[in-house]
Structures are given as C-alpha cells and as structure tokens.
Amino acid sequence: MSKIDNETRVRKIAGGDEFISTVSGLSTEQLKSRITSLQTELRESEDHKEENEQLKNARQLVSELSGPYRDVQKAVKLKTSYLIDLIRERGGQ
Numbered sequence: 001m002s003k004i005d006n007e008t009r010v011r012k013i014a015g016g017d018e019f020i021s022t023v024s025g026l027s028t029e030q031l032k033s034r035i036t037s038l039q040t041e042l043r044e045s046e047d048h049k050e051e052n053e054q055l056k057n058a059r060q061l062v063s064e065l066s067g068p069y070r071d072v073q074k075a076v077k078l079k080t081s082y083l084i085d086l087i088r089e090r091g092g093q
Contacts, residue, residue: 007020
C-alpha cells in the first residue's frame with residue numbers, strides 16, 4: 001500500500017487529520033518512538049479486550065446460539081460436495 005493510500009485511510013479515522021499534522025514534522029527517531037507507543041497502546045487494548053468478562057460471555061452466547069446454524073451449514077456443504085463428486089464420478093459436469 002502506498003503512502004498516499006495510507007494517508008487517505010488515516011484521514012478517515014477519528015482524529016486522523018490531527019494525527020497526520022502532528023507526525024508530519026517529527027524526526028525519524030520521534031516517528032519510531034511514536035510507533036512504539038502505538039504498538040504498546042494496541043497491545044494494552046488487546047489485553048483489556050481479552051480480560052473483558054462481559055465480552056467473553058457475549059462471545060460464548062453467540063457461539064452457543066449460532067452452533068446449530070454452523071452445523072447445518074457444514075452438513076449442507078459436505079453433502080453438496082459429495083453430490084458433486086458423485087456427478088463427476090459418473091462423467092457428468
């Protein structure tokens with residue numbers, strides 16, 4: 001992805017214009033430091049997400065509720081694949 005594409009995408013996020021204005025004048029070392037800070041922020045966010053009990057419970061509920069639908073989808077895909085194999089075995093297309 002080019003710098004221009006990244007810049008366009010960054011401008012679309014909240015605070016993107018301000019971020020670009022702020023970092024444009026930074027030295028290379030300051031930019032590297034900013035990357036380290038952002039990666040730390042990302043890691044902390046991921047840690048908080050994993051520790052969020054409400055989110056864990058919601059995921060579990062979604063998994064339980066969607067299980068039967070996944071089972072049907074899996075069965076239909078397998079059966080369809082089997083039927084296609086039978087048709088090919090018989091020389092059909």
